[in-house]
Amino acid sequence: MNIRTKLVLVLGLGLAVNLWIGLHAVNVLKQANKESAQVHLESSNIVTTSLNAQVHFKKQVQEWKDILLRAQEPALYGKHLRQFISEEQLTRDNINLLLPMLAQNSEAGDYARRFLSAHERLGVQYRDALKAFVPGSQSTTVQVDRAVLGIDRQPTDLLDHVVDSVQRYKAAQLTAIEVRVALIEQENLILTIISMSSAVLLLLWLIDHAVAQPIATATNIAQRISEGKLDNPINAKGRDEAATLLYALENMQRSLRDYQQSLRHSEERTRLLLDSSGEGIYGIDLAGNCSFCNPSALRMLGYSRRSDLIGKGIHSLIHHTKADGTPMSEEECRALATYRTGEAAHVENELFWRADGSSFPVEYRSHPILNDGKLIGAVVTFSDITQRRQSEQALHRAHADLAQERARLAERVEERTRELHQVNLELARTARAKDEFLATMSHELRTPLTSILGISEMLVDQLYGPLQEQQIKVIETIHESGSHLLTLINDILDIVKVEAGKMELAWDLVPVAQLCEASLRLIGPSARRKRQQVSFKISSEAGLLRCDARRLKQLLVNLLGNAVKFTPEEGSIGLKVKIDKRRRQICFQVSDTGIGIPKELQSKLFQPFVQLDSQLTRRYSGTGLGLALVYRMTELHDGRVSVESTPGKGSVFSVHLPWKPKQELDASPADTKGEKPATPVSG
Helix, strand or coil: CCHHHHHHHHHHHHHHHHHHHHHHHHHHHHHHHHHHHHHHHHHHHHHHHHHHHHHHHHHHHHHHHHHHHHCCCHHHHHHHHHHHHHHHHHHHHHHHHHHHHCCCCHHHHHHHHHHHHHHHHHHHHHHHHHCCCCCCCHHHHHHHHHHCCCCCHHHHHHHHHHHHHHHHHHHHHHHHHHHHHHHHHHHHHHHHHHHHHHHHHHHHHHHHHHHHHHHHHHHHHHHHHHCCCCCCCCCCCCCCHHHHHHHHHHHHHHHHHHHHHHHHHHHHHHHHHHHHCCCEEEEECCCCEEEEECHHHHHHHCCCCHHHCECCEHHHHHCCECCCCCECCCCCCHHHHHHHHCCCEEEEEEEEECCCCCEEEEEEEEEEEEECCEEEEEEEEEEECHHHHHHHHHHHHHHHHHHHHHHHHHHHHHHHHHHHHHHHHHHHHHHHHHHHHHHHHHHHHHHHHHHHHHHHHHHHCCCCCCCCHHHHHHHHHHHHHHHHHHHHHHHHHHHHHHHCCCCCCCCEEEEHHHHHHHHHHHHHHHHHHCCCEEEEEECCCCCEEEECHHHHHHHHHHHHHHHHHCCCCCCEEEEEEEEECCCCEEEEEEEECCCCCCHHHHHHCCCCCCCCCHHHHHHCCCCCCHHHHHHHHHHHCCCEEEEEEECCCEEEEEEEEECCCHHHHHHCCCCCCCCCCCCCCCC
16 A cells, blocks of 8 residues: 555545444434433323323212212212222223333332222212112112212322322433433533544654654665665565555565575585596686686596696696697697687597696596686586496407307207207107007007907806806806996097197087086996995076086096995995076085095096095005096086095085076077087986
8 A cells, every 4th residue: 555545545444434423423413302202202101191080080089979979869879880990990001001100200109009009999989878879768878978078198108209209210211311311412512622633643643654664674674785784674565656666675685685695505506526537527718727627527637636736837737749649739738629619519538637747538528618708718528438448359259259249159058959859859758659659559458358348247147058156156247347448548638639639629518417417327336335325416497508518427427336335334425406596506426425635636536547546556456547537527617626524524525617697598599609409328
């Protein structure tokens, strides 16, 4: 806020205060007049009401007299009695109206309440006296008149006191209002004088505070800044012209202080940069002398003090000879040429000389120094490239060694390639031998085994004539051994096909219940011989399953056969089929109460040609391929197999396969994925 505005505000404030005082006085006078009119009105209402009460009371007394003097006839008696009662009620009504008006006048209010009580007693006495009055009887008139003689004086006096008290209260209120108005007029005069004096004093103070003091302060600050004292705070405040001047001085002082600080920081950064740089740095002035240098330059050049270089001809000290040993003139020195021509230079292979007379190879760059576009010198940065040259030489030697090693490795690779070729030939011969062996097993072994099994079955059935019991047992042993050997051959062929990736599944829609029942029928005789209890439970939602019926039956028969084999006589074997709708899986669980499997051996269960215990191998015959085939065939069906087993209590093998509900199988065409309509499973 500027000074002119402040002066206008002070004058305006003085006028506003005086105007407020005048308006306040007018308002107070209006309020006093209003209160005076209100007092007049209220007093007039009180006086009028009290006078009305007095008039009605006097009429009541007059009606009483008319009752005694003029009511000799019963008709007149009744008329005057009604008038008496009416005036009595009007008197009381006016007094009741008067009581709230006398809330501020305790004296008149007390008289009014006393009058009301006396008036009630008067009414009672009048009515008691009338009980003996007989209209037309002179004697009763005199008797009644004597009974009530003078009883109306007290109420009359009390009502007169009410009227007098109201009149006095009215006069007192009006007098108080007049005194109050006089005091207000006197206070307004005093306030006007005080406000005018205050306005004059405030104006004088403002002139001193807003003009004289800021000018003196600005003069002192300018003197202090001119002396270079920039750290004393100015603390400018306000928005007037004086504050604007102080703000300008404060900004100028801050700018000068920031500039000095920035200059010091720049000098410090430059010094730190020069001191911390690993490269040697020195400056050249227009006379060719050294103007500055950093510690790295002193260290590499073998000097201990800057004064050994600064101010001296730098070329004659460190750069007077070429790399081949011939002298170098100043005209040939490209570092000196920079401060003469202003062109930067980059030299990779020259010599600098140390203070002790030794030299070292350097790479240096020279750049011109300009001040407002004027050339004032040059700066040279250089580095000792001795280690780099040694590294380059070592690198050349390493390249040569690497070339020799590469040649040796090439020879070894060629030798290994020949060896691998021989190994591949051996593997090919082995693969052909394996294929020939499998073909031999498939044809040369299975064909005679089939004949042996067929002939042994006919001999057991005694188709060639009767046999003794011992002969039948021997032939049954031959049949069982042949069947075991055929199973072994089939398992080996199957596992080889799976491992070679040559087994293909014949996908079909298979009734799950029929598949399970056919599998159970195959192991039924073995279980009955060991008097084992076989149970079967299947979910009603199992329905059809997309699978290879022969392979899945083979899988279940392997699991069930193992359960029969490793479960003692009179044990229990179970097959349970469950549906997991959330995971869309069907689970085949084969459980037994057999010998169980230790946890540390369960990881070897599904490896081919592995039996977990040599003692068990002697006790329970087997190839070790059954569970391996179960594992591989489950994988071919995109499923998984797991086992839970406790030694001495039994095992549970679970096969989880993908499953679709019947609704989805019915909704999709049968041949979209190669499925055929569901067919019964033979067993």
